[in-house]
Amino acid sequence: MIHLITGGSASGKSAYAEDWLLEAADEAQKGAYIYVATMLPYGRETMAKILRHRRLREGKGFVTMECPRNLAGTAIPGNRGVLLECVSNLAANELYGQHGRIKDVKETRDAIMEGIRHLAEYTDRLAIVTNEVNSDVNDYSKETEEYRTLMGQVNQKIADMADMVTEVVYGIPVEIKRS
Template structure:
C-alpha cells in the first residue's frame, strides 16, 4: 500500500501522515528523512524531530539523494518526509540526479515499495502561492509537479490536508 499526503506549509500533513503510520499496526517504523543539515538551525530542527519520532518508535534513515540506495533492515511501515526536499536535493545537489530527478525518484520509490508493508509519502503543495516564477524556481516547481503527479498516479490513496482536515482524493479514505 502506498499513500501520498500532500498539503501546504503547516497544514497538518506531517501529523496526519504519522497518524497513518501509527494506525498501520505493529510493524517496524522507519522515517526516511530528506532534510539536509545545512546550518545550526537545521541541525536543531532535525535533532528535535528525531527525539519526537523516537517516542513513537521510529527508526530514522537519512536519505538526501539516491533513494534507490536505501536498504531497510526488515519490512515495516515507511514514512518518507519530505518529497519536496528530496526533489530539490536531487535537482541541485552535486550528488543528485539533476535533469534525471523524476526518474531517479521513481526508481527509488519502486525499490522502497518492495522493502516495506506500507509506504506513506509527504509532499508539499507549493503551487498556489503565486503565478509568476522564473529561472530555477520555475524549474523546481515543474519537477516537483511531475514528481507529485507520478506519485499520485502510483499511490493507492492520496490525501490533501487543508487546515488540519484531510481530504481523500483517491482510495478508500481511512482517517479514523
Template sequence: MRYLITGGSGSGKSAYAEEIASSLGLPVYYLATMQAYGEEGKKRVKRHRLLRSGRNFHTIEKSLTVSEVTVPKESVVLLECLSNLLANEMFDPKGIGADGLVNGVLRQVELLSEKTTHLIVVSNDIGFDGNSYDEGTSLYIKALGELHTRLAEGFEHVVEVVCGISLNHKGPRSVNEVMSK
C-alpha cells in the first residue's frame, strides 16, 4: 500500500505517518531527506531524531536520489519528506535541476515503491497563502503541487493532517481502519 500524507508545518503529519508505519507490522525504514542548513535546520534534524528514538525505526539519511537506497522487500519505507527531496533535487548542484524535475522525482518515488511492501510519503502543503514569490520559489511550489496530484492519482491512501486531525481524501477514513487492513 502507498500513502501520501500532507499538511502544513507543525500539523501533526509526521506523527500520523509514524503511527501508520508502526502499525503495519513490518520493519520501518525512515528515509530522512532534510539537508540541515544553519542552526535552525540542525535543530529540526535533532528534534526529529529524538522523536524517532526508541521507535525501532531504521533511519536512512539521504537527501538526493532516494531510489538508490536498499531496503528489504518486506518492510515499510517512510519518506520524510517529499517537499525537502524536491527542494534538494531542484536547488542542490548535484540534484536533477529544474528541467525534468517532476518526472525525475516521481520516478524516484516509483522505484522506491517497487522495493518495499508499504511506502508512506510525507509532504508539506505550501503555496496557499496568496503571496507572490520569486521565480525559483514559484517553480518549486508549482512542481510540488504537480507531484502531489500525480502521486495522489496512483496512491491508495491520501490524507491531509490539519491541527493533528486526519482528513482522509482517499482510502480508509480513520487510522484505526488503516491499521486493521
C-alpha cells in the first residue's frame, strides 16, 4: 500500500505519516521501519529540522537511511514499513544537483518516480510525505517555477499510483483518496 501524505509547512504531516505507519504494522513489523531522509543539512535551520524530526521518531523503531538523491540506487531491506521524508527535499536535491546546476524537469521527474517505484518494490507499506507548493499565485524566478512545476508533476504521479492520499491541514488529516 502506498500512502501519499501532503500538506503545508509544519502542518503535522510527518507525525501523521509516522503514526499511520506504526498503526498499520503487524507485530512482525514492529520496530523494523525504514525512515528514508532526504534533507541535506545546509545550515542551522535545516539542521534544527533534522534534529527535531529525529527526536520525534526516537523510540518508535525507525532506522534512518540518509538518501538526499538517487532513491533508485538505495538498498532497502525487504518487508519493512518505509517512510519517505520528503519528496520536496528530494526534488530540490535532484533538480539542482550537487553543485546547484539545474537539471531537466522531465528527467528529474522520471528519476524521482523510478526511485519511488523502487521503494515500493521492497515494502507492503510505503508512506510518502510531500509539501503543497502550488497553492499561492506569486511570481517566482525561472528556477523556482521549474521546481514548482516538477513538484506538481511528481505529486500528481505519486497520487495516481497511491492507494491513499491524505492532506494534513493544521494537524487534521483529510482523506482525499482511498482505493
